[in-house]
Amino acid sequence: MESAIDTHLKCPRTLSRRVSEDYTPPFPMFVARGDKAIQQTVMAYFGVQFEDESKRPQALAAFQHIIGTFSLADGPLSHDLTHHVDNQDHHNLMAVAYWTDPAAYCRWLRSDDVNGWWSADERLDEGLGYFREIIAPRADQFETLYAFTEDFPGIGGVMGERGTGSTVSGEIEEHGYWGSMRDRIPASQVDWMEATEDLVVVSGDPSKDGRVIVRGHDNIAVIRSGQEWSAAGEEERNLFFDEILPSLQDGMDFLRDNGAEMGCYSNRFVRSIDIDGNELDESYNIGHWRALDKLERWAESHPTHLRIFVTFFRVVAGLEKLRLYHEVSVSDAKDQMFEYINCHPQTGMMRDAQALA
Template identity: 45%
Template sequence: MDSSITPHLACPRSRPRRIADDYAPPYPAWSARIDPAIGQVVMASYGVQGRESGDVAAALAHVRALRATLDADVRHVDLARYVDEAGYDTLVLQPYWTDPEAFRRWEARADVAALLAAETGLGHFREILTPTVERLETLYSTEDEMEGLGRALERRSPPVQEHAYWGSARDRFPIAQTDALEPAGQLGFAADGAGRVTVRGHDNIAIIRSGQDWGPTGGEERRLYLAEIEPVLRAGMDFLRDRGGECGCYLNRYMRIVDMDGAPQEKSFGWSYWRSLGDMENWSEAHPSHLAIFGTFMRIVQQLNFDLKLRLWHEVYVVTPDQQLYDYRNCHPDTGFLKQMPR
């Protein structure tokens, strides 16, 4: 059985995995493979928020205009929507690049810069992640489809060994072969007095984008997902949104994928930022809100004899300070990292 770590990123371990070499997972899963020519990726998020009538239409027009500027260098793009804890309806355009220079050229273009600086009467934010490839990991529950970063990377592994046990995400990180990924430093905030705040991230912030695609489901599986799994998942996402600071979670968004007309698709994802991978692991392994999600899912999986059409996936990053940029303009004070700002 293959390791989740792309072969050219494997090295002798100074930090052991949580599993024995002969461990066999109870069901298959796959990871994205990283071409040796790719050294760094970009996951960019451009958010537009408002709460008045007509704001959604204006936000959609803005993200459509931004989407139209993307050229052939972009490897994948999603559009997602959610209503946040303050009642602001938010659209987020999320393009991916596998060439950071191509991303920088695109953002520096005059038409793109003008859109990013436009005064629309709405709140705008950028959250830009540029991890090097040893600082990311992915996992997919099905062989026939990948999402997000997997679509950008394009290549898929054979079934991998490091999954279906607590701590498996850490074991899938190439850098975790030798690095404990402990957090260091503090968040920093710089306000310009004109409605703009830039946030400086500290070392080893962890970010997860964890998704669900129930489009392929039908019959009893679909009913069970919508009636039993999704409500428990939503409750866990709401806990992280409202009280995640108790567990080291800086912010959480539970988002629905939409098309460029704003129509919801049968795909969702949780998107959260954590003080550290360790904090994320502790919540996953021990907190009642996640154990409820895990227990409900496993009960239904067994009820369906492990025969699922539901697609699950995630991508996780652990980044250095220079691999993250957070910028908020005319946003309400609980937007993203602003909720961590001293008041």
């Protein structure tokens, strides 16, 4: 048994863990181990939004253009593609991309091919919405958790040397209890990771078409929580669709529609797709929260999550091919970017952002 926090990220604790030192988890779970040279990562969400089904071919072409820029110099080490319909009945195609070198990301972002396309006036007149939501947590500001030990999705797939797949921990101590998510984040040893400011619209007007930029704040928490069943047999597929998915869908819909009162800025339950828009056997939730404590409070007390948690505890020990995981991060305001073009005003950070005084 070992700590989820890697040895090079450990420091003398000034804040206690949520469990006693002799705690033993009820089942095995694992985390990704990264290259010690990685000091900061970039987790980027690029979206194309459309309402009218007739716009799908145009939206898919724009989406494929964005994905094509990933192959340029300094592009992401890994990416995956998703689709979801939000509670305003808009379709959203979203690419999720990962870097382990923020400098490479900045060079890519500022390149003529990338910046020129995003900044072009044509983006304002296409009848499509676009968004970029970027966070860049330091190595001590995020954690991972897996019920499996290889082929990690998301950030866990790029944390090795030169962007290769991560190594894996042994069985870890910090899981299976309320507060374990926080205890796996190295910064929790010395930092409460609280939010002290608000989202602010610094450019544009969310109620009108055009470009909108939202300024974030320290310690926005982002969770990606996934389920992948491509290799699962009939029994595990039935387990997912009949037992896990119903409670999961209820919880995700609740946060999508009522998240503001819980401190959840945005919640998207997405289905993985290929580059042509065909569905794959994977889904995940992307949730942006005001701070980690808001996410914890919902997880520990709200019926929609308690049903998810109870179901997970009941089935996890018997899983073989059904892959469940998550990654959670916080980040500093200076390491965030939230930009929207012609998106409806309930999109992402715009819903809860205050007008600049």
